[in-house]
Amino acid sequence: MKKLLGVTLGILTAIGGFVDIGDLVTNALVGARFGMHLAWIVIVGVIGIIVYAEMSGRVVAMSGRPVFDLIRERLGPRTGLLALVASFLVTLLTLIAEIGGVALAFELASGVSYLLWMPLAAFAVWLVIWRVKFSRLEQVFGLLGLLLIVFAIALFKLGPDWGQLLHQATRLHPIGHEGWATYAYYGIALFGAAMTPYEVFFFSSGGVEEKWTRRDLGTERTNVFIGFPLGGLLSLSIMGCAAVLFLPAGIQVGTLGQVALPVVVAFGKIGLAVVLLGMFAATFGAALETALSCGYTIAQYRGWQWGKLVRPREASRFHVVIIVCLVLAVLTLLTAVDPVKVTEYSVVFAAMALPLTYLPILIVANDPDYVGRETNGRVRNAFGLFYLALLTIASVAAIPLMIITKAGA
Template identity: 65%
Template sequence: MKKVFEVALGILTAIGGFVDIGDLVFNAQVGARFGMSLALVTLLGVFGICVFAEMSGRVAACSGRATFDLVRERLGPRMGLANLVASVAVTLLTFIAEIGGVALAIMLVTSISEVLIVPFVGLLVWAVLWRAKFSVMENVLGLLGLGLVVFTVALWQLGPSWGDFVSQAATFDKPGKEDWPTYAYFAVGLFGAAMTPYEVFFFSSGGVEEKWTSKSLGIMRANVLIGFPLGGLLSLSIAGCTAVVLGPLQVDVGALSQVALPVAVAVGKIGFAFVIIGFVAATFGAACETGLSAGYSIAQFFGWQWGKFVKPRQAARFHLVLILATLLAIGVLMTGVDPIMVTEISVVFSAVALPLTYFPILVVANDRDYMGEHVNKAFANVLGTIFLVLIVVIAVAAIPLLVITHMGAGM
């Protein structure tokens, strides 16, 4: 019974923790502008993160060591350093976006400027990272993030033409008023939002924190292969809601309030309350995950003591990284920069960093010295290679598309 509870809790927290500010923004924008025509991209991204999250979780369970702990040892200091610089830069950018997302969500119910809210959010995030137990942080925020399931309820209440939705997803074609480069830009953004690099760093490091072993592989795989896809369906619900309500009005989503509007229309004040809870929990949880991921990556690369399983004074450099990352995020957001713009930039640059993130995982998962009998099988390698080629293509296209389309504004 205990194992059943662990699996159920893990799946629920995986669903609630899958959606972050990048998923909220990009799925809402895509739904409003392109309907469900990019739904297959979201599903492809979910499939990809499942492939590599399972690998990284298996590496952590079988070796007892996290991703960056092995990357430097297996690939050497130069490749490891390139990987570190790219991943930490993207993770910090995402961390800034997530803290800004929490402030925007709170602003919806307080009407206080997000600039004034940011320092308090940053302080609270740091306090949770410093004091809260890993399991409590992950489970509580993940379960509260399930408030976003109200998007699925709202979509059902809106009563769209499901046949039209399926037709749009199957044809994979842009609306006539949009150009192909802009369509491709949002496809890259959706894929990057689903496969954000910090997710695998946090997942593997979390496995070490929770002392996974080869006996934990069943629970780990259930979390990944059930929880993540259900989280992906939640992302599609967000796109579906904005497609029904905002699409006909030709609204270009640029604020978190617009993301929540379809739920308020469909379900009313109660639904809006659940949305706010979900927004705060999802973005706050993602802020904690990205902050920890930055600390994990740097500490693991340099061989420092790290993690929430040790006392702060024993992992002083790890916690110093968390403090500096939080101060950086607060400082950037206090300039008045738009968190939505930061989110869009972070998602696109996440796509750029994907090859450096996922190639080492594929290499380590094939190393029998670390993995023993749980080394990658042929099927996992085929899937990993296919996605790696796709990731490289997307990484090469991301920056040119961002420039050409003026961040999705159109040519």
């Protein structure tokens, strides 16, 4: 049972990375506009995050130190600062969207405007981080997030033409009036969402929180090879439900209520209750991840005490960073900016920061001073370099495509 619960770190990280508020809407939007023609991007992204998350987890297990701490030491403060600024700004932008996502989930359940729920959502995130143990945090929200498997069950219940879905998934091109630029833009958005920088920082910091050692390499790999593919499966299920229900009718998706509609059509009120609870757990878990990651990155770079293994008084600066970020998130959202749009932009900006995040990890994972005999080897390095090339291409193309397509309009 202890080993089973240990997998929840990977589950929480995967759900936070793949199925947060932006991904819930983006995957449904892509399914409604392109069917399954972009499903291959999700698979490519899953493999990529597995490659680099395994590296970061292995570094922690062998060195007992988080990746960002080692990046600063190995590459120097200037390079570390560049990676810090890029990843922190993207993570803060994502946190803003996640707080909005939690509020939107409450709005969907209660009918009360999400603007009134936002301060309560931010306070709840702070309270959980302040009072709840890390192990309990990951177990509860990681496992509750599994309720989103209801999308996969709903896909079967809707009775799709599986041959047609497979045909779409194997045709790597836009459909109808959609152009190649828009197709590429949403491809980069899905890729950036799958490999957002905070995922590896949260995962490696969580390994430190759980006191991983060399003997925990099996647990680390189990987290990676179960948690992240599960997140990808949920993304594909959401995309598939939208492709079946919305694409034939030509309906565009842009709200959380529309995302949940296929489950409601399949299972009625019971399905609505399950999907709402799953959405809350996923968005709240993602808010916890991003808030903690904001604190992790700055505290580790500065050499401060950090994490939930020490008392809040001993890691006061770490908690102050989290509080400031939550306040900034609420103030931003009170301008009535659309949380869904914020996340859609954040995943594109994340694509720009990806090379700055993953190149240092690749370097550290090849340093025997930190990982001993567990350096990457030829196969891991081949995958790492291949994905680094893809990340660089996505980084260069992200902003021009955003401008050309008017953010996918």
